Amino acid sequence: MILRLSNLFVRTLRDDPADAELPGHTAMVRAGYIRRAGSGMHTWLPLGPLVYRKVEAIVREEMDRMGAQEVHFPALLPREPYELSGRWEEYGATLFRLQDRRGNDHLLAPTHEEMFTLLVKDLYSSYKDLPLSLYQIQIKYRDEARPRAGLLRAREFVMKDSYSFDVDDEGLEASYQQHRDAYIATFDRLGLHYVIVSAMSGAMGGSRSEEFLCPTPVGEDTFVRSPGGYAANVEAVVTPVPDPLSYDDVPVAHVEDTPDTPTIETLVAFANEHFPRGDRHWEAADTLKNVVVMLRYLEGGRTPLVVGVPGDRDVDTKRLQAQVEPAVVEPFTDEDFAAHPALVKGYIGPQVLGEDSASGIRYLVDPRVVEGTRWVTGANRHGHHVFDLVCGRDFTPDGTVEAAEVLDGDPAPDGSGPLELARGIEIGHIFQLGRKYADALALQVLDQHGKLVTVTMGSYGIGVSRAVAAIAETTVDELGLCWPRQVAPADVHVVNAGKGEDTGAAAEELAAGLDAAGVDVVLDDRAKLSPGVRFKDAELLGVPTIVIVGKRLVDGVVEVKDRRTGEREDVAVAEALDHLIAVCRS
RNA sequence: CGGGAUGUAGCGCAGCUUGGUUAGCGCGCCUCGUUCGGGACGAGGAGGCCGCCGGUUCGAAUCCGGCCAUCCCGACCA
Structure with a gap:
């Protein structure tokens, strides 16, 4: 694929948009990946989906690899299933509600537990059918009290949500562990740093819940970690109990x-x-x-x-x-x-x-x-x-009761040292739902003794659009975006920085060679632009490898620059193609 | 929901206090020419319901009232 900047539907902005505050979000708007369509709503321009789809593909591959099967529900749902589960009321103002022409209540789904549960109930009725894991990648809607931070907290966003169905607690634990492993593989492949934190205190009947947090100062979630490796959501921190004190010599109150x-x-x-x-x-x-x-x-x-x-x-x-x-x-x-x-x-x-x-x-x-x-x-x-x-x-x-705020320096519950407060973006959440929805919606199967048993479920989410934002936020630098190769919109950005036809022809030839080798290329073939603009745009767009075909061409060399490190090296024109292919595949 | 601000061209902004030509600047866009390794220069252009509704006035981007929208801080957020 060759993306020609001469006709790519994009316009980079020189000024920061007034309503963007995070560096990665600002860069995505300036570079022409996304635009704000409304509060908490975003339009994706051609460059944006190139990144988004690579993230989505990695998520999908890892879900398929662990044996989950993909389905797809409507985003628009009738009220009834949510009425049955109690969430029509419970979800409160965050639920987008609307009526059809007959006045019937509908909602734009914030998450799909009910639909998955009912679907399995419709089709399955035996323990032999389980375990089962289903997932979808779907647009979700939440009427957030305050959308903010671009894609990080939007009212329309894309989430991969999956659900596991098991006959017993051991099965649920196994399904949970499978998802946990799949999430680790997914975030590793995405190049996202993360910590896995316990999201609940365990006071709720021992069901497990863990969050994958991407540590960054721009994150909205607070968590704690210790030098000894303890990490937890602040809600889950357990205060060590001191020994009782003697009070023999304390005066009367x-x-x-x-x-x-x-x-x-x-x-x-x-x-x-x-x-x-x-x-x-x-x-x-x-x-x-x-x-x-x-x-x-x-x-x-x-x-x-x-x-x-x-x-x-x-x-x-x-x-x-x-x-x-x-x-x-x-x-x-x-x-x-x-x-x-x-x-x-x-x-x-x-x-x-x-x-x-x-x-x-x-x-x-x-x-x-x-x-x-x-x-x-x-x-x-x-x-x-x-x-x-x-x-x-x-x-x-x-x-x-564990209600006091956790302070920097408090001891870790496991004795692994003083806690440090840190911020992170919640990029994934795995959760043992148990039988809440199966009970509410009567999802039961016959066990090997012919008895009806209620299915136990897990729910697991990855914010796909949020992951794009998290990658942007954690890789952006002062020059612009800086995508990891596995999610970058292209591998190589070819800049024609010369004024004559020779550099143009050399850039075209190089791009064609890369394309033929299966390397995706952004080619800056725009006419009558000063080199400075091309360099700035190449850095802003964030393609991992930049090739400059310019004044050094007369010496028979092009310059290959690593976007992240800024390192440049001269490469002979004759070897440029092989060199670049090697760089992209390393 | 509490607090603070903003709404003027695709983007970033000035003008409003003190009402009065054709609403202005930078970027971007179009034409021509000169430039060409770090967001070039000159000349000429296109592009505006000044958020909406109402009021005051001879006259409103500007003053007044109401509404809407958006942003920021906080609260909230499986």
């Missing part, structure tokens, strides 16, 4: 007048001024911060929950949310405070909390709050705090 100290900061400052410690200053970590939230349950109803964390940390809503699922964490409003007079805003303390207390309000604390720890905390009276309140002596929480 005493309430003090602490006016105008509704925040940890004001409290610490006040305590240091009026109740100085003998040994050191009071610190935020000496205080116990009690945060009250409302839990809303799917089946209806709201109950308050108070979470106690050391005062130097905030409650991480995402971590808390992961712990209380399927309940939803909601803010505690002023009306809620009015309805629960035991809770004094800014001065909440454990003495009035607990399921066995008068208030009956559930009280969970950070795992660091162990027996014997002494705290400065709210006295449940406006302007008052209690000092030397000892856990296990003066109060007993209902339990612990």
Whole structure:
């Protein structure tokens, strides 16, 4: 294939588009791979699909290799299956809903669990048919609250989603492992760096879930890693529990007048001024911060929950949310405070909390709050705090919860060193669904004893368009795009940098030779352009090997430049073809 | 959803405060000529519902009101 810039449908931009912020996205727009069509929607120009299709092909090959079979559902679906699974309601505002001319509800699918489940239910009814893995590569729709970062968080995007079906947990584990191996092979081939992080704490019945994150500062997901190789989603970090402390010599708890100290900061400052410690200053970590939230349950109803964390940390809503699922964490409003007079805003303390207390309000604390720890905390009276309140002596929480934010330097749960917070792009997610959808949609098969058993499922996703973006973001440099060869739109970019007909003819001949050898070529055969423009465009487009046919042609050489390293070498014209073919196949 | 901003040619922007010729600049595009190894130069061109609706006014890109859209920060995000 020879792409001639003289007629390729592309126009490179000299200025950065105003609405692009990430370097890779900016370069893709400037180089003419994609354009914004609307918020979270993108048009692909000819260069874009050349990259996209190579990514897609690698994903497809690895799925086929592991034995998954490709199917294809509509992106537009009727309401009914989602009604049956409960997700018509559950999915909320993120679901694109629309009506047909008869007023019937439809949706643009954000993911296809229901359809896969129902399809298998329609066709299969025996354990002999399993295990089975099906996949599709499909446009997905999510009405994101805030689309951003170009292809990374779009409202229309392409995802490979697959689902495994097994009769038992051992089968599911095997299918999961197959997908995990296939994903490793896929991302290795794509040239994407990744870390595999545990995405759940295991509090949800032991089902496994792991995310493939591509580490980059522009990523939207936060994860942690340790020097010893531990890596996890922040939601999954388990806090090591300290040993209990002796509290024999801790004075009796005493309430003090602490006016105008509704925040940890004001409290610490006040305590240091009026109740100085003998040994050191009071610190935020000496205080116990009690945060009250409302839990809303799917089946209806709201109950308050108070979470106690050391005062130097905030409650991480995402971590808390992961712990209380399927309940939803909601803010505690002023009306809620009015309805629960035991809770004094800014001065909440454990003495009035607990399921066995008068208030009956559930009280969970950070795992660091162990027996014997002494705290400065709210006295449940406006302007008052209690000092030397000892856990296990003066109060007993209902339990612990992993809700405190994870901080840089916290110890890894497996003892592999201090955690480092890092950012990444979620490029893949593998998940043991279990029987959620099989139960909801009655997917059962007969086992070898003739008994009906509910199938257990896994779901596995790779963001294909997002992977393109992730590659761009992690390879782009100050000159432009810099594609890995296996996904580049072409192998060689031939620049005719001369002014005479001789360089033009030599460039044509070289391009034709490469094409005949099966090497894809971008040929800059545009007329009347200064060499500088051609060089800039070649670098912006990001084809891995650039050949300059120019002033050195009179010496019988062309220049071969590696886009990534910038290294140039002179190659005799007579050897250029063989040299380039070797470079592209190495 | 909270906060902040923006909407003027394909792209990037000025003009608006203080209303008044034919709405301007750079890039890109067309023609001619000169250039030709790091986004060349000259001359001449094409291209605009100034986001939409309404109001004020003799007159609105400019002032006022409403709406819509988009972007950024945050919240949210299997």
